[in-house]
Amino acid sequence: IFSIIELLEMDSADVVLSILQVVNQITSDNTAVLESLCYIGALPIIGQLANRTQPPAVRTEVCHFLKNLLVKCQPQTTASDKFNLLDMFVLANGMKALVHLLSLPSGVAGMSAEQHVFDQCRICLQTAIDAIHQILTQKLRVAQKDLCVLLVVNYVGEPLSQATALFLKDPKTPPAFTDKVLQVWGFLTASTARGQSADVRYRLSTEAVLHRLFECIELLSPKDKVQLLHCILHLAQCPDQGNISKAGCIRELIKVLDWVLGVRPSSDPILLEIEDVVLLSLYHLTKVNSCKVNLRQAADAGIVPHLKRLVERGGTPVTRAIPMLYEMI
Known part of the structure; x- marks a missing residue:
């Protein structure tokens, strides 16, 4: 087994590919060998092979290895005194490896180029998201919040937002996988938006990430829009x-409020929830932090008619709509 580790560190991509193929064949039905490889230090080496600079065939074999690992590490409902293999993966810089696996090859620009590469890298993106979701939902030694921070500091935002948009545009993407992606976004934003340094928050809210998230919101069903708007x-x-x-x-x-106004029936509970979440977001962006620039932006973008309509509707939105209207008068 030690010789396998040495071969995986060779510079020859052909040798590394062949060794990975052998490893995957053996570990697919042999948990003992998989555990032995993990215990003697294979995880950080295989994790480095997830880098987008590696040949596609090598990255694909890394995905097969990860799939074997995920299958062997079923969710636990109680804490264990023994390290789970996923615990070992996390400690071996596994979150950084997953971000690498999510990243499209460098030099890809433009929608058509992204779509072409997506078809080639689909297994890498899907495996990375499956792994991230399982790690964040499984009871491990590292808290979920800390795992999310590890992902964010390794710049997961941009590759994940890019992958999310590509999967949502693909009609072959199953609804269950869409739910999984949205859950991951929920974990990341809830864990890092508050109580973290400005640098951590910045890495999840770059212009590129936010632009893609709003692009994704347009592609989602009303029910799923709510999750991403949260x-x-x-x-x-x-x-x-x-x-x-x-x-x-x-x-x-x-624009989301404009969309809601054009949908009938507008009294649908999901649409009302969308309005409430959007209004609360706008309230925080304008009134809570007393940001005059943001208030002016909101007024210029046409929020006033929506605020008046929400006041007339009554209920919880009134407590936020009226103060915002007052500031704009």
């Missing part, structure tokens, strides 16, 4: 909102 709400509640303002979030949120 993620935007988490980010809107951050004390430092410079990125969100620059990314045009206020304008995009008001």
